[in-house]
Amino acid sequence: xxxxxxxxxxxIEITRTLIVAGAIASRDYQDVHHDADLARAKxxxxxxxxxxxxxxxxxxxxxxxxxxxxxxxKVAIRLGAPNHPGDMMVxxxxxxxxxxxxxxxxxVGVNGVGRHxxxxxxxxxxxxxxxxx
Numbered sequence: 001x002x003x004x005x006x007x008x009x010x011x012i013e014i015t016r017t018l019i020v021a022g023a024i025a026s027r028d029y030q031d032v033h034h035d036a037d038l039a040r041a042k043x044x045x046x047x048x049x050x051x052x053x054x055x056x057x058x059x060x061x062x063x064x065x066x067x068x069x070x071x072x073x074k075v076a077i078r079l080g081a082p083n084h085p086g087d088m089m090v091x092x093x094x095x096x097x098x099x100x101x102x103x104x105x106x107x108v109g110v111n112g113v114g115r116h117x118x119x120x121x122x123x124x125x126x127x128x129x130x131x132x133x
Contacts, residue, residue: 001103001125007065007093012057014049014111016085022053048082054117058107061091062121066103069126073102077119087111093121101125 012018023033028050031038039047055075063070083089089111097104101124109117 001066001095001098003095003098005095007062007095007105010061010064010091012089012091014083014085014087014089016047019047019049019053019083019085022056023050026050026052026056028052044082044084046084048084049116051077051079054079054083054109057089058091058109058117058119058121061107062093062105062123065093066123066125070123071125072121072123074122075119076121077107077117079117080115081111081113083111083116084113087113089116091117096120 020034023029032042032044033047033050036046055077058077059072059075063072089109091107091109093105093107095103096106103123103125105121105123107117107119107121108115
């Protein structure tokens with residue numbers, strides 16, 4: 001792992017089930033994440049993904065790349081264009097910095113509307129229990 005390394009893109013199909021399941025799993029019962037009629041009444045074309053689901057997908061993207069010895073230390077994201085059912089989000093990542101067993105990865109997620117998410121993920125790799133020494 002070196003600064004400048006690119007992670008391969010990951011395509012994630014944005015389904016109604018993914019959006020609703022993510023909202024339920026994170027106990028986010030806001031109607032805009034599960035009720036299309038109420039979401040439309042509030043100005044959205046459909047339900048949309050919540051930030052906690054996006055946060056989980058970003059973390060998964062990075063840890064899947066670095067393997068089972070990768071431990072998340074920090075996920076800092078910012079949302080942009082919403083993820084609606086029927087869209088595809090493509091995550092890409094670049095290793096920004098490496099300090100020993102710790103890396104910071106810049107992640108961008110783009111959908112058909114634009115940038116859905118930008119941020120950084122800090123991980124440790126290859127240290128038992130993820131203990132950065």
